[in-house]
Amino acid sequence: MTRMSDFDWDDLRFFLRALETKSLAGAARSLGVEHSTVGRRLSALERSLGAPLVLRGPQGLQLTPLGEKLAPLVHDMGRAAAAVDDLVNAQKATIRLAVPSGFTRIFASTLSQPSAKGLKFSLDILSGARPRDLNKGEADLAIRAAPLADQNLIASKLCEAGFSLYASAAYLSRRPAPADTNDLTGHDIIGYHASLSSAPPSRWLEKHAAGAVLVLRSRDMTDVLGAALSGIGLAVLPCLLGDAEPALTRLTPRVLAKQNLSLVYSREFRTSEPMRAAIGFVRSVVRQNAVLIRG
Amino acid sequence: MTRMSDFDWDDLRFFLRALETKSLAGAARSLGVEHSTVGRRLSALERSLGAPLVLRGPQGLQLTPLGEKLAPLVHDMGRAAAAVDDLVNAQKATIRLAVPSGFTRIFASTLSQPSAKGLKFSLDILSGARPRDLNKGEADLAIRAAPLADQNLIASKLCEAGFSLYASAAYLSRRPAPADTNDLTGHDIIGYHASLSSAPPSRWLEKHAAGAVLVLRSRDMTDVLGAALSGIGLAVLPCLLGDAEPALTRLTPRVLAKQNLSLVYSREFRTSEPMRAAIGFVRSVVRQNAVLIRG
């Protein structure tokens, strides 16, 4: 491990301002502290380094030769610190939005439109099988089905998503479409994982597909979609996903289940301005696409 | 003026160690503080920046995406800090030695010899008209005539310098050499500035050149030497300077005045190892050239 500079780095921040203003008092004004503090921090730095950096006089400060040589290095350090600051500020204006499958397309097309210019934040769309953990900082804002009770999180109702029954052309070429979609006895069904059993789609299947054959279960919506496309069975899918697939035939004109979607974000962002703006943006985008989502 | 990063730079030093060791306790050991301090400094940094950097768990620390992005910038800052440290350490091993005219040659030739290799310090020779102010950090060590009483300075006797009377060939072609060097009545004399009136050369002139013509006065020994070479008058010069000039004739075989030279340095360097080594080196060099200096 590399030997470490063991003096107080923050003293260099004072030294940097002091060598810019050439006076303790000027640096103090600029830093918002007392001149005595600047003087003491410089003394502490000189003590740590074991060499004098400035000469103090009634007319201000004068750099020693060593202080002169140190100046560019301290400026480098200042630039690095400013880079840290800039990166953090840019990051704070970036909202990472985790969305369920299907929403990616909606946001991607909206963000590329001219109306998305000039927003006070930048939006990163995250999607994928694994739900992001907001508490671990994997995302800042999420569209979620489950209104899980977490003290650190704030959830607000966003919209209703509609589900319908879909079959691929391949499936329909093997089997006739069910005469009564309320009784799927004898059909092959792509179901959901047990952990989702309380969700509306699962509960609908439990009620109307008791006599059907479960050929596959998955927690991931894109898996279910893929399985349905391959033709191995019927699937209950969000209309947003199913209606967008030309290869799938929607078997129930009316939605057979509804699920509330919520906007979830960490409590610590409650007062964040970019977050409030992003929430408003997400709500407006969802409102514009409400028909597709409700089915 | 450029906007300044207003968080505590020293917190980044803790963050750097924390992201290297991936644990509060490890960073604490490495920094020589308590783990609780590291944790609190990281919390303070996150509060200042307004964004979380690490996730703390029973198995150690895990960087957030922002922390990950910050890592290289903080490493940059660490390198800059290490550069500051290195520069200061190199500086502390450099002794700037201020010498009177004539000594430059002695040290220059000695330093270029192989015996000067492997010294634990590096020597900068400063010379010139203006005496360097040790209190202002213009030099670290000086060979001085005047044993001035300054509480901040330490002076120790170094050697005796001898002075003789010199004339250039040009002068001797106009005038005969003085028959009795103890009475320069009628000769042209290059004297010293009033501020040096108490120095042995000035006092000798005052006594033996009362009837002479003062054609020039100067505080700077090289001015006097140059004037003597130009032939406008006789001059009392250090033998070290005068004997080295082939164009000058020494008129007094025995030295006519002696001056004690001292080694002077700031009290704060009393315990500095490079300083002690440099003092020993200077004394040995002067001892080797004692004959030239005494005249």
Add this chain to the structure above:
DNA sequence: CCAGTGATGTGCAAAGTTGCACAGGTGCGC
């Protein structure tokens, strides 16, 4: 010549930071 401005240095009380000791959780090996 003398007050006014602006610089640094210092003593003291308040505020902040640190070390210490202890609590609580997780993973590993016997």
Add this chain to the structure above:
DNA sequence: GCGCACCTGTGCAACTTTGCACATCACTGG
């Protein structure tokens, strides 16, 4: 299963740093 080694979190007393008020010194303009 249980002890052990490792990690992080927290409360309190001791220490350090800060702000404030005041003193001192140098320059400047009326």
